[in-house]
Amino acid sequence: xxxxxxxxxxxxxxxxxxxxxxxxxxxxxxxxxxxxxxxxxxxxxxxxxxxxxxxxxxxxxxxxxxxxxxxxxxxxxxxxxxxxxxxxxxxxxxxxxxxxxxxxxxxxxxxxxxxxxxxxxxxxxxxxxxxxxxxxxxxxxxxxxxxxxxxxxxxxxxxxxxxxxxxxxxxxxxxxxxxxxxxxxxxxxxxxxxxxxxxxxxxxxxxxxxxxxxxxxxxxxxxxxxxxxxxxxxxxxxxxxxxxxxxxxxxx
Numbered sequence: 001x002x003x004x005x006x007x008x009x010x011x012x013x014x015x016x017x018x019x020x021x022x023x024x025x026x027x028x029x030x031x032x033x034x035x036x037x038x039x040x041x042x043x044x045x046x047x048x049x050x051x052x053x054x055x056x057x058x059x060x061x062x063x064x065x066x067x068x069x070x071x072x073x074x075x076x077x078x079x080x081x082x083x084x085x086x087x088x089x090x091x092x093x094x095x096x097x098x099x100x101x102x103x104x105x106x107x108x109x110x111x112x113x114x115x116x117x118x119x120x121x122x123x124x125x126x127x128x129x130x131x132x133x134x135x136x137x138x139x140x141x142x143x144x145x146x147x148x149x150x151x152x153x154x155x156x157x158x159x160x161x162x163x164x165x166x167x168x169x170x171x172x173x174x175x176x177x178x179x180x181x182x183x184x185x186x187x188x189x190x191x192x193x194x195x196x197x198x199x200x201x202x203x204x205x206x207x208x209x210x211x212x213x214x215x216x217x218x219x220x221x222x223x224x225x226x227x228x229x230x231x232x233x234x235x236x237x238x239x240x241x242x243x244x245x246x247x248x249x250x251x252x
Contacts, residue, residue: 005169006047012173014180016043017074026053028073029128029137036075036133045176047072051139068144069157070172074136074179080187085134086242087186087228089113089127090197092136095178096123097200102174105161108202111230112243115140116202119249120156138175142168191226198224207252208232210244217241218250 010019025031025048032046051071078085089112096115097107100122108116115123126137141157143165158166185193198204203221210217210232219234229240 005167006049006172007169009169009172009176013045013176016041017045017176017180018043020044020046022046022048024048024050024052027051027137028071029126029135032073032075032135033128033130036077036130036135040075042075042077042133044075045072046075047172065144069142070138070140070168070175072138072172074138076134076136076183077132078134078186082129084186084190085129086127087190087193088134088136088183089125090228091182091186091193092125092127092138092179093123094193094197094200095182096125096138096140096175098178098182099171099174100158103158103162103166103171105158107200109197109200110202110247111224112247117156117158117161121154122156122158122161140171140175142166142171190228194224194226194228197228203230203247203249207250208247209250210241210247212241212244217244 006021007019013019022031028046028048028051032044035044048071050066093109093113093115097109100107100115100117105117107122110116113125114121123138123140128135141155143159144157145159147155158171182193201224204223205221207220217232217234217239219232222231222233222238225231225240229242230244232239232241
């Protein structure tokens with residue numbers, strides 16, 4: 001779709017969100033960080049038609065073909081305590097999953113920062129904090145029909161799952177509408193947010209392997225705690241994980 005097509009999404013954005021489109025950017029998160037440090041107000045949504053150096057957690061590359069996907073970042077200046085900002089990843093994942101639901105597809109949340117359709121990744125989320133702002137990067141495969149060999153077995157798109165072409169403008173507007181509600185729930189209303197996340201958690205009841213700051217872990221996921229931590233039952237007992245990398249489902 002063209003730049004003009006995507007610009008129509010902004011008409012359906014709730015306040016204070018507003019859209020800035022770049023034909024090309026190395027990383028939308030990096031671009032928004034620069035704008036935030038220059039004083040840009042909350043609500044800026046920077047979208048790149050082509051993202052040449054998009055990344056996920058721990059710097060992993062993010063495949064983002066021009067005109068087929070959505071690659072954008074949101075600037076927030078949260079009033080909540082900074083200790084609660086990591087919860088924005090769950091709020092964002094839930095918002096993306098709910099937006100995908102409006103497209104007629106069922107999406108799940110792979111704690112802490114991925115959105116799955118079936119057993120494959122459709123979206124990734126990267127939350128980065130500055131001194132007084134947070135940048136939320138979202139990459140969603142919308143109309144991609146083919147992936148590089150290294151990710152072909154684990155990635156999917158709305159088009160591949162829905163067997164039709166989707167309006168990226170409509171999907172973008174749906175995400176922002178859902179996000180506007182969920183981002184307010186990281187403090188006093190976190191119980192409501194977590195309840196909804198638990199309903200979509202694709203890891204619960206499954207055996208997984210993952211990497212923590214203290215080393216690798218293997219166990220059964222018992223769910224997500226009231227504070228948003230992953231509850232992992234290992235041979236050593238029940239662990240509550242705040243963050244983890246390379247979370248992989250294992251055969252049961």
